[in-house]
Amino acid sequence: MFKFVQKKLHFWNFKNQHKNNDKDSINNQNYANYTKTLGENIKNIKSALGNSNDLIVREFSFGYKQSIKAALIFIDGLTNTTVINDNIIEPLMYGSEILNLEQPLKNSKIDDIKKAMLSVSDIRNVNTLNDILDGFLSGDAALIIDGANEALIISCKGWEKRAVSEPTTEAVIRGPREAFTENLRTSTALLRRKIKSPALTTEMMVLGKKTKTNICIAYIRDVANKELIEEVRKRLKDINTDAILESGYIEQFIEDAPFSIFSTMAYTEKPDVVAAKLLEGRVAIIVDGTPFVLTAPMFFIESFQTSEDYYSRTYFMSMLRIVRFIAYFLTVLSPALYVAVTTFHQELIPTSLLLTMAAAREGIPFPAVVEVGIMIMIFEILREAGVRLPRPVGQAISIVGALVVGQSAVSAGLIGEPVVIVIALTSVAIFVVPNQADAAAVMRVIFLILAAVMGGIGITIGLLATLIHLASLKSFGFYYLSPIAPFQIRDLKDTIIRAPLWTMRKRPSGLARNDKTRQSTSTPKSNTADKNKKVH
Amino acid sequence: MKKILNQSIKILLIISLLLTSCGCWSSRELDKLGIVLGIGIDKTDKPDEIEITAQIAKVSELEASSQGGSQTKAFINLKAKGTDPLSIFREFTHEISRKTYTSHNETIIFGKDLAKAGIHNSLDFFLRSHETRLTVDILVAKGKASDIFEVEPRFGKLPAGEIAQLVEEQGNSSESAKLTLMDFISQFTGSKAMVAPIIEVREEQNKKVAYISKGAVFKKDKFVGELDKRETRGLLWVLGNVKSGVIMVEAMGENAFLEISKSKSDVEYKIDKDGNILFNIKIIEKSTITSQTGYADFLKPENVKLLEKSEEEEIKKEIESALSKARELDADIFGFGENINQKDNKKWKTIKDNWEDQFKKLEVNVEVSAKIVGDGRIAKPFNLEKEK
Numbered sequence: 031m032f033k034f035v036q037k038k039l040h041f042w043n044f045k046n047q048h049k050n051n052d053k054d055s056i057n058n059q060n061y062a063n064y065t066k067t068l069g070e071n072i073k074n075i076k077s078a079l080g081n082s083n084d085l086i087v088r089e090f091s092f093g094y095k096q097s098i099k100a101a102l103i104f105i106d107g108l109t110n111t112t113v114i115n116d117n118i119i120e121p122l123m124y125g126s127e128i129l130n131l132e133q134p135l136k137n138s139k140i141d142d143i144k145k146a147m148l149s150v151s152d153i154r155n156v157n158t159l160n161d162i163l164d165g166f167l168s169g170d171a172a173l174i175i176d177g178a179n180e181a182l183i184i185s186c187k188g189w190e191k192r193a194v195s196e197p198t199t200e201a202v203i204r205g206p207r208e209a210f211t212e213n214l215r216t217s218t219a220l221l222r223r224k225i226k227s228p229a230l231t232t233e234m235m236v237l238g239k240k241t242k243t244n245i246c247i248a249y250i251r252d253v254a255n256k257e258l259i260e261e262v263r264k265r266l267k268d269i270n271t272d273a274i275l276e277s278g279y280i281e282q283f284i285e286d287a288p289f290s291i292f293s294t295m296a297y298t299e300k301p302d303v304v305a306a307k308l309l310e311g312r313v314a315i316i317v318d319g320t321p322f323v324l325t326a327p328m329f330f331i332e333s334f335q336t337s338e339d340y341y342s343r344t345y346f347m348s349m350l351r352i353v354r355f356i357a358y359f360l361t362v363l364s365p366a367l368y369v370a371v372t373t374f375h376q377e378l379i380p381t382s383l384l385l386t387m388a389a390a391r392e393g394i395p396f397p398a399v400v401e402v403g404i405m406i407m408i409f410e411i412l413r414e415a416g417v418r419l420p421r422p423v424g425q426a427i428s429i430v431g432a433l434v435v436g437q438s439a440v441s442a443g444l445i446g447e448p449v450v451i452v453i454a455l456t457s458v459a460i461f462v463v464p465n466q467a468d469a470a471a472v473m474r475v476i477f478l479i480l481a482a483v484m485g486g487i488g489i490t491i492g493l494l495a496t497l498i499h500l501a502s503l504k505s506f507g508f509y510y511l512s513p514i515a516p517f518q519i520r521d522l523k524d525t526i527i528r529a530p531l532w533t534m535r536k537r538p539s540g541l542a543r544n545d546k547t548r549q550s551t552s553t554p555k556s557n558t559a560d561k562n563k564k565v566h
Numbered sequence: 567m568k569k570i571l572n573q574s575i576k577i578l579l580i581i582s583l584l585l586t587s588c589g590c591w592s593s594r595e596l597d598k599l600g601i602v603l604g605i606g607i608d609k610t611d612k613p614d615e616i617e618i619t620a621q622i623a624k625v626s627e628l629e630a631s632s633q634g635g636s637q638t639k640a641f642i643n644l645k646a647k648g649t650d651p652l653s654i655f656r657e658f659t660h661e662i663s664r665k666t667y668t669s670h671n672e673t674i675i676f677g678k679d680l681a682k683a684g685i686h687n688s689l690d691f692f693l694r695s696h697e698t699r700l701t702v703d704i705l706v707a708k709g710k711a712s713d714i715f716e717v718e719p720r721f722g723k724l725p726a727g728e729i730a731q732l733v734e735e736q737g738n739s740s741e742s743a744k745l746t747l748m749d750f751i752s753q754f755t756g757s758k759a760m761v762a763p764i765i766e767v768r769e770e771q772n773k774k775v776a777y778i779s780k781g782a783v784f785k786k787d788k789f790v791g792e793l794d795k796r797e798t799r800g801l802l803w804v805l806g807n808v809k810s811g812v813i814m815v816e817a818m819g820e821n822a823f824l825e826i827s828k829s830k831s832d833v834e835y836k837i838d839k840d841g842n843i844l845f846n847i848k849i850i851e852k853s854t855i856t857s858q859t860g861y862a863d864f865l866k867p868e869n870v871k872l873l874e875k876s877e878e879e880e881i882k883k884e885i886e887s888a889l890s891k892a893r894e895l896d897a898d899i900f901g902f903g904e905n906i907n908q909k910d911n912k913k914w915k916t917i918k919d920n921w922e923d924q925f926k927k928l929e930v931n932v933e934v935s936a937k938i939v940g941d942g943r944i945a946k947p948f949n950l951e952k953e954k
């Protein structure tokens with residue numbers, strides 16, 4: 031059945047691609063060509079922007095006897111005014127006489143201006159109107175000189191940006207507290223500070239025909255699998271859309287199984303997590319405008335691993351791993367199990383518990399499945415309201431939610447107490463495995479329906495179908511259930527339990543193709559030797 | 567495209583059939599169940615007719631108990647007559663609005679009259695039905711089984727649940743045998759006689775309370791006689807089921823009370839030179855001193871030896887009393903026949919038919935080795951000063 035869905039999906043992709051290709055030619059507007067006349071260029075640029083008033087065209091003259099006319103074009107608010115004033119306009123106006131610039135300007139002179147006059151770190155030569163537009167629309171300044179057949183794009187980006195702050199979605203007790211920001215450069219810098227190896231490579235790419243979003247593929251050259259990098263690059267290039275507003279757009283365009291409940295790409299806002307994943311041989315995709323960085327390929331097991339697992343000692347963290355697995359099963363299965371057990375398999379409940387549960391159900395007007403369904407719905411409403419509501423009304427909502435659902439629904443005889451416990455457990459447990467929260471919420475409802483129709487058999491069928499589906503999933507050519515299926519005994523050290531770091535000598539097999547060894551010693555021998563030494 | 571459409575229609579059909587046809591046939595909400603906690607079966611005046619008493623939990627009253635105040639009983643005792651249990655259970659549908667649910671039934675109590683006449687006919691249902699459990703306890707009521715369910719529970723609100731718990735806790739004294747439906751049917755075809763606890767009712771401060779008094783010996787499906795507590799423990803020694811309990815022994819003219827902490831039994835089947843069947847029963851027992859009444863110092867090794875000797879005698883007597891009772895009743899409660907069957911199948915086939923005669927003249931040797939392994943928290947007797 032999944033194969034069928036896959037086939038269908040490919041069919042749709044194919045169809046959509048064709049549609050997009052048709053649109054392509056319509057969308058790519060051809061602007062007027064770059065000319066040598068300054069006035070005409072300015073006119074073309076202004077008309078291309080529809081006379082938007084945040085476009086600033088600063089016309090001035092410089093050179094010998096102010097004979098050369100030029101214009102500096104930039105967008106107000108995207109540029110650093112100090113750089114424009116002190117490093118571009120001032121040297122041109124006051125210092126250009128020494129270069130003996132005069133009209134008509136030779137092309138080599140443009141290079142002289144670039145080399146000797148402008149004290150700015152990054153300058154590019156461009157000669158099409160499209161490139162000029164791209165340049166100043168992304169925050170640089172364009173210097174157009176009358177009579178020259180090339181313009182200069184001078185880097186002077188500077189806009190309001192958020193400072194690096196604590197992650198809001200991934201809190202930790204122990205570990206770094208910085209998170210990526212919306213600014214791509216800040217994000218890559220944070221990453222670079224974690225991994226100082228020259229092998230850390232960042233490839234830039236611009237996606238989205240309208241948004242022209244900067245996207246960065248990051249990987250460690252001597253660790254990551256070359257085929258994987260090539261695959262990521264290829265899939266990104268195949269994206270043909272007009273807007274990339276968040277990394278989620280990219281995820282949905284390039285993921286392996288768009289129709290699956292499970293996501294096959296991981297995301298995080300913590301630089302240390304991305305660094306760890308890069309060091310395992312994964313590839314990160316950083317998108318300008320969002321703090322969430324995608325990593326690929328994703329394994330199912332990754333949802334149960336947190337950065338803290340590796341920062342704290344092994345025993346407690348291994349216990350927490352097991353707790354996370356239990357919590358995941360609870361959150362997916364407990365409503366279904368409750369319904370299956372109370373309506374089909376009452377013999378499984380201990381007698382005294384059965385009597386209490388039966389007493390709690392006394393007088394409840396709905397069947398158990400409806401009861402549970404109502405509670406799941408109420409919880410999802412409360413959760414959604416909790417995310418969206420304006421901060422000042424938060425307290426009111428939480429009081430109403432807790433009182434109405436927890437207390438009044440029970441005392442009014444709409445819901446039995448056991449159901450409240452089941453749903454409370456379910457909704458708390460989901461946040462133990464936040465990466466799987468979306469999938470778990472959907473799965474929970476599917477399992478609930480299966481349990482209501484077929485009881486324990488339904489749950490078994492559901493579990494088997496899920497297992498088969500998970501085993502068939504692939505993420506960028508890697509099996510989703512790896513290292514459990516296909517079974518890799520070496521990598522099991524980091525699955526159900528988290529073995530001590532020094533036992534994980536190798537990077538996950540399959541992922542890293544080149545430099546596979548993390549550390550050479552398997553036991554901290556030097557430490558044990560020290561311990562045996564007598565200290566006087 | 568057409569192929570895909572066809573395929574998807576097929577899959578939708580399969581799913582919808584799956585969801586509708588397997589149906590909710592066995593789905594029942596908790597508040598539609600009449601949870602049966604105990605079943606009593608009695609004989610009526612008519613032959614082949616039985617009367618079933620089913621104790622059904624009234625769960626709404628159970629909950630009210632936590633708030634206090636309510637005086638109504640938390641159970642309903644339903645009674646109906648008929649020839650077989652299922653038809654009687656269906657008869658109950660005319661009386662209560664909920665379908666009886668027997669998966670949580672923990673006890674089946676047979677009235678003495680029915681037990682004497684044979685319980686085979688009423689047991690068939692409990693084996694065949696998918697809703698009943700094989701771990702259910704079988705008991706025999708001294709009088710009518712229906713009376714047992716009328717007693718006042720000492721704890722909680724449900725007599726049937728309490729009786730099941732009572733049977734469970736008998737291991738502390740090892741003076742009452744426990745018999746589950748599973749044991750009963752697994753031994754039914756063999757030669758072994760089963761022993762089930764007998765439950766009685768007595769008045770106590772105008773309240774009826776239930777207690778376990780004796781053991782009922784079943785030969786095949788018929789009740790043939792009773793074992794008292796001492797005889798029952800004698801049986802349990804041989805079966806290796808004594809895990810705890812108190813023995814009073816006499817040594818140096820004084821009484822000491824020993825708590826059994828461990829026991830092991832080994833039944834050895836032998837044929838002597840003359841071709842007679844011989845059983846050697848070997849009991850290894852360990853116990854601790856829990857109290858004493860006199861002044862003797864049982865800490866001294868020679869005194870401990872005396873105690874152990876006397877304990878061995880006592881255990882031997884218990885076993886022999888059970889043995890003589892079994893011979894008197896002609897009931898092989900020890901399972902000697904099964905023992906021969908397992909170890910010497912050929913021999914068993916020759917003696918199977920007149921096993922009752924063989925059992926009577928069976929030679930049984932009992933050998934007990936008791937060991938006192940502890941003397942409690944105080945080493946010397948509490949009143950050692952007045953030493954004689």
